[in-house]
Amino acid sequence: MTGSEIKLETQNFDLYYGNFQALDDISLQIPANQVTAIIGPSGCGKSTFLRAFNRMNDLIPGVHTDGEISMEGENIFNMDVVALRRRVGMVFQRPNPFPKSIYDNVTYGPRVNGLRDRDKLDEIAERSLRGAALWDEVKDDLGKSGLALSGGQQQRLCIARALAVEPDVILMDEPASALDPIATLRIEELIRELKEDYTIVIVTHNMQQAGRVSDYTAFFYTDESRTGILVEFDNTKKIFTNPSDQRTEDYITGRFG
Amino acid sequence: MNEESEETMVNTTQDVAWQQTQSEAEAHLAKRRLTEKIAFGVLWAAGAVAVLVLIAVVGYVLLEGAQVIDWAFLTTRPKGGLSGEGGMSTTIVATIYLVGLTILIAAPLGVGAGIYLVEYAGEMQGTSGWQAHLISVIRFGVETLAGVPSIIFGLFGYALFVTTMKFGFSMIAAALSGACLVLPVIIRTTEEALLTVPRPYREGSLALGATQWQTNWRVVLPAAMPGIITGVVLSVGRIVSETAVFYVTLGGSYYMPPSPILHFRDFLTSGGRTMALHLYYLANDTAAFDKAMGTGAVLVVSIILINLAINYLSHRLNQSMRGEA
Amino acid sequence: MKLTYLVDRSIKYILLVCALLSVFILFLIAVFTLREGLEAFQTIGVGQMLSGTVWRPGQDQYGILAMILGSVLVTIGAIAIGVPFALGCAIFLAEVAPDNVRAIVRPAVELLAGIPSVVYGLVGMVVLVPMVRQIPVPGNSGYGLLSASIVLAVMILPTITNIAEDAIRAVPQSYREGAFALGSTHWQTITGVILPAARSGIIAGIILGVGRALGETMAMIMVIGNSVVLPKPLNDNPITIFLRQARTLTGNIAVEIGYATGVHESALFATGVILFMLIMLVNIAARMLMKERHA
Ligand SMILES: Nc1ncnc2c1ncn2[C@@H]1O[C@H](COP(=O)(O)OP(=O)(O)OP(=O)(O)O)[C@@H](O)[C@H]1O
Ligand SMILES: [Mg+2]
Numbered sequence: 001m002t003g004s005e006i007k008l009e010t011q012n013f014d015l016y017y018g019n020f021q022a023l024d025d026i027s028l029q030i031p032a033n034q035v036t037a038i039i040g041p042s043g044c045g046k047s048t049f050l051r052a053f054n055r056m057n058d059l060i061p062g063v064h065t066d067g068e069i070s071m072e073g074e075n076i077f078n079m080d081v082v083a084l085r086r087r088v089g090m091v092f093q094r095p096n097p098f099p100k101s102i103y104d105n106v107t108y109g110p111r112v113n114g115l116r117d118r119d120k121l122d123e124i125a126e127r128s129l130r131g132a133a134l135w136d137e138v139k140d141d142l143g144k145s146g147l148a149l150s151g152g153q154q155q156r157l158c159i160a161r162a163l164a165v166e167p168d169v170i171l172m173d174e175p176a177s178a179l180d181p182i183a184t185l186r187i188e189e190l191i192r193e194l195k196e197d198y199t200i201v202i203v204t205h206n207m208q209q210a211g212r213v214s215d216y217t218a219f220f221y222t223d224e225s226r227t228g229i230l231v232e233f234d235n236t237k238k239i240f241t242n243p244s245d246q247r248t249e250d251y252i253t254g255r256f257g
Numbered sequence: 258m259n260e261e262s263e264e265t266m267v268n269t270t271q272d273v274a275w276q277q278t279q280s281e282a283e284a285h286l287a288k289r290r291l292t293e294k295i296a297f298g299v300l301w302a303a304g305a306v307a308v309l310v311l312i313a314v315v316g317y318v319l320l321e322g323a324q325v326i327d328w329a330f331l332t333t334r335p336k337g338g339l340s341g342e343g344g345m346s347t348t349i350v351a352t353i354y355l356v357g358l359t360i361l362i363a364a365p366l367g368v369g370a371g372i373y374l375v376e377y378a379g380e381m382q383g384t385s386g387w388q389a390h391l392i393s394v395i396r397f398g399v400e401t402l403a404g405v406p407s408i409i410f411g412l413f414g415y416a417l418f419v420t421t422m423k424f425g426f427s428m429i430a431a432a433l434s435g436a437c438l439v440l441p442v443i444i445r446t447t448e449e450a451l452l453t454v455p456r457p458y459r460e461g462s463l464a465l466g467a468t469q470w471q472t473n474w475r476v477v478l479p480a481a482m483p484g485i486i487t488g489v490v491l492s493v494g495r496i497v498s499e500t501a502v503f504y505v506t507l508g509g510s511y512y513m514p515p516s517p518i519l520h521f522r523d524f525l526t527s528g529g530r531t532m533a534l535h536l537y538y539l540a541n542d543t544a545a546f547d548k549a550m551g552t553g554a555v556l557v558v559s560i561i562l563i564n565l566a567i568n569y570l571s572h573r574l575n576q577s578m579r580g581e582a
Numbered sequence: 583m584k585l586t587y588l589v590d591r592s593i594k595y596i597l598l599v600c601a602l603l604s605v606f607i608l609f610l611i612a613v614f615t616l617r618e619g620l621e622a623f624q625t626i627g628v629g630q631m632l633s634g635t636v637w638r639p640g641q642d643q644y645g646i647l648a649m650i651l652g653s654v655l656v657t658i659g660a661i662a663i664g665v666p667f668a669l670g671c672a673i674f675l676a677e678v679a680p681d682n683v684r685a686i687v688r689p690a691v692e693l694l695a696g697i698p699s700v701v702y703g704l705v706g707m708v709v710l711v712p713m714v715r716q717i718p719v720p721g722n723s724g725y726g727l728l729s730a731s732i733v734l735a736v737m738i739l740p741t742i743t744n745i746a747e748d749a750i751r752a753v754p755q756s757y758r759e760g761a762f763a764l765g766s767t768h769w770q771t772i773t774g775v776i777l778p779a780a781r782s783g784i785i786a787g788i789i790l791g792v793g794r795a796l797g798e799t800m801a802m803i804m805v806i807g808n809s810v811v812l813p814k815p816l817n818d819n820p821i822t823i824f825l826r827q828a829r830t831l832t833g834n835i836a837v838e839i840g841y842a843t844g845v846h847e848s849a850l851f852a853t854g855v856i857l858f859m860l861i862m863l864v865n866i867a868a869r870m871l872m873k874e875r876h877a
Contacts, residue, residue, distance in 0.1 A: 054763060061681075083286055086765030096756035098775055109764040112774060113277065114285040158760070165764055293769035300678050303670025307743075308690045310736055314697060314705050321708075369600030377594055378601075391602075398605035404790075404865035405858070406797025408832045409611065412854045415839060416614040437607050444604065468590040498698030501799035501832070505839050536700045537800055546708055553701045560696045568689065 007032040007169060007199040008053060013067035015048055015057065015228070022048045023228035025067070028218055030169075035191060035200045037210040037236065040220030041251065045228030046203040047093075049220065050171050053201065054088040055081050071169070086113060089162035093174040095154035097146030097161070102129075102138050105146045105157055109165035124164050132160035133190050152183025159190065170194065172202040176209065188213050207252060211240050219248045315557055322554025325547050331555075335511040335535065341545025345552050347513045351529035354514055355435065355507070356496050358428060358525075363436035363443055364489055370399070370440075371447025371485075376473055403441035410438045411505040419506055426508030429525040434506045435499065439492035446491060450484020450574070451477060483574040487567055494563040497556070500533045509534060532556050611858075619852035625845055631852060637810040639838070639846040646853055648812040652727070652828035653857075655813060656806065657795040659731025659824055660738055665788055668739045672746035672784075677772055695740035703804030706733040711805060719825055721816045725807035728824040733801050738791040745790060749783025750776060782871045789868035793861050799832040808833055831857045 008030040015023040022045045030036050038046045048057065053071075057063045058081060069076050076084050086109075097105050106125045107115075115121060125142065129135040134156040138144070146157050155175060162170055172191070176184040191200060191213045204210050210217055217240070218233040232239060232248045243249045277285070329344060336343035378392045414434025424430040454477050462472040478485075508528030515523040530538070532552055539549035622631065626644050634645015671691060675684055706729055714732075715724030753776050761771040777784070807827025816822040829837075835850050835857075842850055 056759060056763065059759065059762065080286060080290070082289070082765050082767050083282065085763055086282070090759075090763040092756065092759065092763075094756060096754075096760045098757055098760060099779055108761070108766075108774065112289075112761075112764065112766040112770045113282070114289075161760075161764065289767050289770065293767045296769045297678055300670050300674040303667055304674040304679060304683070304687045306667065307671050307694065307739065308687055311690045311694050311697075314701070314736075315693075317705060317709065318701060366600050366603055369597045370603065373594075373597035373601040377597060394605055395601050398602075398608050400869060401862065401865070402604050402608055404793055404861065405608075405611065406793075406799070406832065406861055408797065408799045408835050409615065409854055409858050412835060412839065412851060413611045413614050416618050416851070417610065421614075437611075440604060440607070468586055470590045470593045471586070494696055498696065498700075500698065500700050501836055504800070504836055533698050533700050536698075536704060537804070540700070540704050540707055541804060546704075549704055550708075553704050556698055557701060560698065561693065564689075564693055564696050 005032040006030070007071065008201075009070050010052075011068045011070075013052065013065065013069055015045075015052060015063065015065045017060070018062040021227065023052070024226050026228070026230045028230060028233045030199060030201060031216065032199045033195055033197075034215040035195050035202060035213050036216040036218065037214035038201065038203045038218045038220060039205070039207070039210050039251070040231075041222060042205075043227070044220040044222040046220055047173050048228065050173050050201060050203050051090075053169065053171055054085045054090055056090065086165055087167050088169045088171060089165060089167035091155070091158050091162055091170065091172040091175045094178050095151060095158050097149070097154050097157050099145065099147055101143045102146050102149070102157060103142040106160050106164050109161060113165060128160040128164040129157075131163045131194070132156040133186060134160055150183075152179045152186065155179060155183070155187060156190070159187075159194075163194075167198065169199045169201065172200065174203050174205060177205065184209070207240075207254075211236060219243075219245075219251065221247055221251075315561075318550055318553045318557050321547070321550035322552075322557075325551035326554060330548075330551055334513060335530075337511055339543050341539045341543040341548045345532065345535055345548075345555065347511055348530050348532045348535040348552070349555070351514050352497060352531040352533075354517060354524070355428060355431060355503070355529065355531055356493050358432035358517070359435040359439065359496050360489060360492060362432055363439050363492060366436070367440050367443025367488070367492075368447050368485055370395075370444045371451060372473060372478075374399075374444070375448050375451040376469070376477065399441050399444050402437070403445070407438060407499060407501045408505075410434050411502040413437070414502065414506040424526060426506060426510075426528040427526045428507070428514065428529060431503050431507035431529075434502050435496050438499065438502055439495050442492050442495060443485075443488045446488025447481070447485050450481035450488070453484065453574075454480045483570050487570040487574065490563060490566050490570065494560060494567075497531070497559055497563065498533055500531075500537055503531055503534055504537065507531065507534065509538060511535070532559075615851050615854045615858060619848055619855045622845055622848035622852040623855075626849065626852075631849070632856070635812045637834070639842065639849070642845065644845070644849040646831065646834065646849075646856070648810055649829050649831045649834045649853065650856075651813055652806070653796055653830040653832070655727050655823065655828065656730045656734060656802065656830060657792055659727055660734035660795045661788070661792060663731060664735030664738050664791065665742060667735065668742035668787075668791070669746055669784065671739065671743045672750060672787075673772060673777075675743070676747045676750035677768070677776070691740050691743050694736065695744075699737065699798060699801040700804070702733050702737055703801035706730075706801065706805040714825070717825065719816050719822055722822075722825040723807065723827065725805060726825050726827045727806065727813065730802055730806040730828075730830075731824065733805055734795050734798060737798060737801065738794050741794050742787045742791040745787030746780070746784045749780040749787065752783065753779045782874055786868045786871040789864055789871065793864045793868065796857065796861050796864065797832060799830075799836050802830045803833045803836060806830065806833065808837060810834075831860075 006029045011027050013023060013026045014021060026049065038049060040046055051057050052069060055076065103125055106128050107121045110121060110124055126135060129138060134153060137153060146154065149157060176187045188209060194200060214236045217236040219231045219239065221229050221231045232243060232245045239248060240252060243252065331344060332346050333344035334347040335345060411434060414430055418424045418430035418433050419426060458476050458480060459472055462476045509530050510528040511530050514527045514529045517524040533556060536549050536552040536556060539545045539552060622644065631644055631646055633647055635647050636643045636645050637648060675687060679687060710729050710732060711724035714729045715722060757775050757779055758771060761775040766774060806829060808829045809827035810829055813823055813826040813828045816825050831853055835853055839850050
């Protein structure tokens with residue numbers, strides 16, 4: 001990982017849902033302004049891991065953690081969770097626009113963060129929607145409900161909404177899994193553009209997608225005895241062409257998972 | 258709409274429209290956290306006040322009531338008159354009688370209606386035409402009836418049972434009016450209870466060659482029984498606390514009603530006074546607030562017991578459902 | 583075999599009759615109250631009844647405007663006090679309360695719903711009325727719209743709290759997560775996303791609360807003073823109208839039906855018809871809102 005700056009780092013991180021351990025001793029470093037993909041079989045803890053970075057798991061009763069996660073060297077568990085989430089945005093698997101207008105969806109983040117100036121909000125709305133490659137499709141109808149958009153448009157609206165708060169990191173949990181192939185390609189294209197300005201961590205089930213969009217890949221795994229173990233983390237190219245662990249190779253070549 | 262290319266828009270961290278400085282962001286967050294603290298404080302207060310109001314009302318009535326409640330108060334009848342002398346024995350008996358008679362009328366009808374709506378109406382929902390229409394009319398009827406205020410049931414009972422049918426102020430007139438009041442309660446809870454019975458139960462029985470009614474009677478109803486009983490107990494609570502309906506249909510006689518076993522006809526046509534009615538007469542027509550509190554205490558204890566029964570039943574219902582899932 | 587089939591069929595139709603009974607009762611209620619009220623509507627006139635300010639059955643004057651105003655004012659008062667309180671409880675129960683606290687507050691609210699209205703009336707008479715009497719305004723007896731509004735606010739609290747809590751809980755978790763992920767505090771999430779998404783359910787709860795308030799009878803009779811005079815402010819401060827004694831539509835019926843005869847009796851049934859229509863309107867509005875939410 002030489003040459004690039006580290007944005008997020010986990011050290012011996014464990015997470016438990018009650019008594020069930022869902023992440024087991026994870027240590028890795030997420031480089032800044034790169035796309036890092038997290039892959040692995042279903043139930044291996046990918047979403048759990050992703051949601052650890054913006055402490056979304058705090059919302060689930062009975063969750064507790066061990067070990068450390070830091071952002072730019074600062075322990076995220078010592079930060080105010082609201083401040084953390086402002087810097088670490090998230091796009092969910094199912095598009096979840098609020099039942100509000102497109103404009104209100106996009107400007108929600110800036111407004112809760114205290115921005116009231118209408119002109120600035122307008123500017124942010126346009127910038128974010130452009131950033132999410134949605135502007136041209138909705139610019140004439142910003143008052144329309146976000147729920148009235150197509151699935152792919154809704155997901156881009158959610159990306160725009162995340163961009164509008166100007167985060168450092170964007171977490172994406174299978175952002176294209178509910179979309180058709182064309183919408184998926186648009187999102188992938190978008191992800192490649194966004195990495196110029198953002199650090200992106202993306203969970204995906206789709207090997208090709210991981211190969212297409214990511215610079216680094218982490219392979220998570222679960223077996224009978226343990227869930228949420230990190231098998232391998234490396235350059236995406238290396239993982240896909242010459243993995244050092246047999247399990248990674250088996251998974252990537254489709255032998256299980 | 259200035260047409261800038263998307264590339265330049267995306268790659269411009271420098272000319273951001275809105276950049277909060279670290280300290281601005283922190284100050285604003287501190288303000289938001291404070292607002293949140295205050296708001297949540299108010300929400301906690303609302304919850305606490307609800308509990309305190311309950312404790313105050315129940316506690317006050319029980320404490321005040323305890324001063325007049327003794328064995329004699331519970332076992333002698335009211336003496337009448339403007340001072341509210343005497344006990345409340347006959348009102349306890351009248352309440353029990355009225356509850357029994359009302360449930361006897363309402364429960365079979367309500368449960369029957371609930372069974373029809375869940376077990377038979379379903380198969381008709383697909384069929385269009387008058388049958389589907391009929392179901393929606395019935396649903397409208399049940400929902401509307403549930404919203405009718407009790408004094409209207411009283412007025413109706415007075416017009417139909419007390420005067421037109423010449424029952425006079427009587428147990429039967431009051432019970433029929435009360436039955437109309439609790440009918441929607443029983444129908445709804447029966448429906449809910451039946452809907453929780455898993456499909457395979459019915460299919461298993463029907464597959465063995467049982468008719469639909471045999472299936473309902475032997476399989477579905479027993480499985481739904483705790484829920485149905487919950488509805489009935491709920492109705493008991495409604496009747497015990499109801500006053501307006503009985504105020505205009507039951508009269509207010511504080512004598513002991515005739516025994517329903519020995520003198521059934523006399524029992525049906527006799528007037529009476531429930532505990533709730535007695536409380537009202539004491540508080541409003543006499544100045545006997547102490548006796549009213551005593552009556553209120555007995556009333557409140559009954560309601561608490563009924564609520565405990567409901568909680569116990571729905572707890573059991575949940576348990577049995579989880580056990581079978 | 584044949585017999586079982588026959589039994590099966592006939593039971594089905596018996597059950598259908600049970601189910602139809604609700605509709606039949608509703609029909610009977612409409613027919614009987616209307617029929618009994620018809621005489622009053624004819625001899626007095628609907629307009630005359632609705633706009634008449636004097637209720638004096640002895641002199642054949644049957645204006646119910648004072649009672650309409652009484653019902654409306656006491657409902658407004660109860661809503662003004664009860665809705666913020668009930669919404670606070672609903673948000674508290676759905677979003678804020680830890681499980682063990684919820685396990686206390688939830689049953690408490692349920693029990694509040696179960697307490698008989700005469701008990702509320704009694705406590706109102708003995709505790710609340712003397713407290714309200716302390717308000718130093720000449721003519722204030724303690725009995726009146728304010729006392730009645732407070733009692734009613736507590737009585738409609740469970741209705742509104744229950745429905746609003748359900749509506750809040752029904753808001754998809756994904757909205758909640760979306761708002762948190764954008765850096766809103768929990769309170770901002772509640773006000774900015776959850777409450778707007780639950781709005782129609784909450785409004786339905788409030789409307790049902792209004793229906794309950796309009797229909798409440800005995801507790802009102804006990805604390806409102808039952809004056810048939812058109813309520814007016816006690817002095818030049820308009821808010822003192824709430825210290826005035828009044829009478830509700832429901833109370834009017836209950837207090838007088840026992841001894842009324844002739845046109846007087848008919849006028850009470852006519853009052854019932856008007857009350858019934860008012861409440862039906864309110865309930866249908868609430869039901870349409872609830873349907874919209876489920877759609
Ligand atoms: N709220 C929860 N409570 C308890 N256990 C949970 C919870 N959420 C997830 N788990 C468990 O934690 C493990 C990891 O779940 P997670 O959702 O992170 O997997 P995933 O890798 O994202 O799977 P998928 O690819 O199917 O989305 C699973 O065994 C799951 O059952
Ligand atoms: Mg997942």
